[in-house]
Amino acid sequence: MGEVTAELLSAYHDRELGLEETSRLRRSLAADVEARAVLDAFDRIDDAVRESFAEDLDAPISLDLARAVRSGLAARRRRAIGRTVLRWAGPVAAAIAIVVFGDRWVEQRTELALAERELQIAELTDRAVQDALENALSGTAVSLADDKLSGVVSITPTRTYLSETKHWCREFVEDVVIDGKHTTRFGLACRENTGEWRRVQTRLPGSTPPPVGTVL
Amino acid sequence: MLSIQIVLEGIGKVRRVEPQIEKEIIALLPRLRRFALGLTRSVPAADDLAQATVERAIVNLDKWQPGTRLDSWMYRIAHNLHRNEMRNQAIRGEKLGAIQMGAEQALDGERAAMARLEFSAVSAAIAQLPEDQRTALLLVAVEGRSYREAAEITGASVAAVTSRIARAREVLRGVVERSD
Numbered sequence: 001m002g003e004v005t006a007e008l009l010s011a012y013h014d015r016e017l018g019l020e021e022t023s024r025l026r027r028s029l030a031a032d033v034e035a036r037a038v039l040d041a042f043d044r045i046d047d048a049v050r051e052s053f054a055e056d057l058d059a060p061i062s063l064d065l066a067r068a069v070r071s072g073l074a075a076r077r078r079r080a081i082g083r084t085v086l087r088w089a090g091p092v093a094a095a096i097a098i099v100v101f102g103d104r105w106v107e108q109r110t111e112l113a114l115a116e117r118e119l120q121i122a123e124l125t126d127r128a129v130q131d132a133l134e135n136a137l138s139g140t141a142v143s144l145a146d147d148k149l150s151g152v153v154s155i156t157p158t159r160t161y162l163s164e165t166k167h168w169c170r171e172f173v174e175d176v177v178i179d180g181k182h183t184t185r186f187g188l189a190c191r192e193n194t195g196e197w198r199r200v201q202t203r204l205p206g207s208t209p210p211p212v213g214t215v216l
Numbered sequence: 217m218l219s220i221q222i223v224l225e226g227i228g229k230v231r232r233v234e235p236q237i238e239k240e241i242i243a244l245l246p247r248l249r250r251f252a253l254g255l256t257r258s259v260p261a262a263d264d265l266a267q268a269t270v271e272r273a274i275v276n277l278d279k280w281q282p283g284t285r286l287d288s289w290m291y292r293i294a295h296n297l298h299r300n301e302m303r304n305q306a307i308r309g310e311k312l313g314a315i316q317m318g319a320e321q322a323l324d325g326e327r328a329a330m331a332r333l334e335f336s337a338v339s340a341a342i343a344q345l346p347e348d349q350r351t352a353l354l355l356v357a358v359e360g361r362s363y364r365e366a367a368e369i370t371g372a373s374v375a376a377v378t379s380r381i382a383r384a385r386e387v388l389r390g391v392v393e394r395s396d
Contacts, residue, residue, distance in 0.1 A: 045388045065270065
């Protein structure tokens with residue numbers, strides 16, 4: 001290729017040379033068949049490289065990664081709001097902190113008092129959620145009963161959509177009857193790449209539903 | 217009264233700006249994951265790196281300057297995190313799992329070569345390229361970045377990027393010519 005190096009050709013191929021260098025190289029190329037062949041090869045290589053890397057874009061991203069964005073921003077928002085409040089209204093922030101820590105204390109006590117029975121109900125509910133979301137059509141309930149718990153859990157998928165991160169998500173109604181006590185909640189779960197349905201939201205009747213199609 | 221107004225304005229600002237950022241980050245996740253894959257050559261490691269990058273970026277979002285490219289900034293974070301991890305692994309004397317994965321990908325490429333020889337050969341060869349060459353190639357040939365942008369993302373000089381891309385293309389040219 002005479003004095004034309006691969007590095008020079010590669011930079012020319014990427015339009016990275018200055019005007020003077022470009023015109024000098026073009027003059028050399030006119031008489032250098034081998035260098036022109038290298039440039040042609042670079043075109044083919046770049047096509048193959050683009051095609052190869054394009055395959056990596058098709059792989060679905062993990063649900064954890066998508067959720068990291070939302071949860072990270074939510075945590076940041078809480079910190080930012082906290083900072084603003086502390087800066088401008090210290091006493092108010094202190095009062096809020098007392099309320100928050102008071103609530104946390106109660107929560108911790110409640111968690112400590114959580115009986116094995118309640119864990120079993122949660123497991124039964126999760127089994128019903130996995131079964132219903134994987135197998136049942138929207139509007140069709142899947143019920144699981146447990147005699148020891150004297151309870152029944154019914155999961156009814158209500159809506160299915162593809163989220164903005166290309167995960168299948170389903171909204172559902174969760175009816176739990178334990179010892180004659182009936183609780184209804186609404187849930188949202190998305191299907192992880194592994195096939196597992198991950199519950200990403202639970203809300204009580206009367207609370208605001210999530211925005212359509214954007215929830216993760 | 218004024219302080220309450222300022223507090224509310226501050227909270228309102230956070231709420232107005234962040235949904236847009238959230239959308240932008242979500243939209244660039246596939247490309248960030250691909251960039252991480254280019255660095256690590258291992259799907260689980262790429263997922264971990266992409267996640268660590270997202271977490272680091274969000275915590276440091278104040279350091280990102282609106283008006284500049286969010287993706288370049290996040291790529292730079294990913295590249296730094298990866299470099300630190302590689303350095304730590306070297307210090308710990310660990311064998312690099314990513315390199316083992318690269319060899320497996322090369323084998324996959326060889327199998328597929330029965331059907332699509334050139335493309336598969338190039339794919340396999342890309343997996344075998346040194347990490348700095350593969351990253352430079354991804355940024356310039358695939359993402360259309362200038363050498364200067366690629367240099368800023370990877371913390372290298374423009375001369376180094378120029379040389380890495382040329383060497384990568386030369387290796388791939390050898391592969392293509394052998395498969396002809």
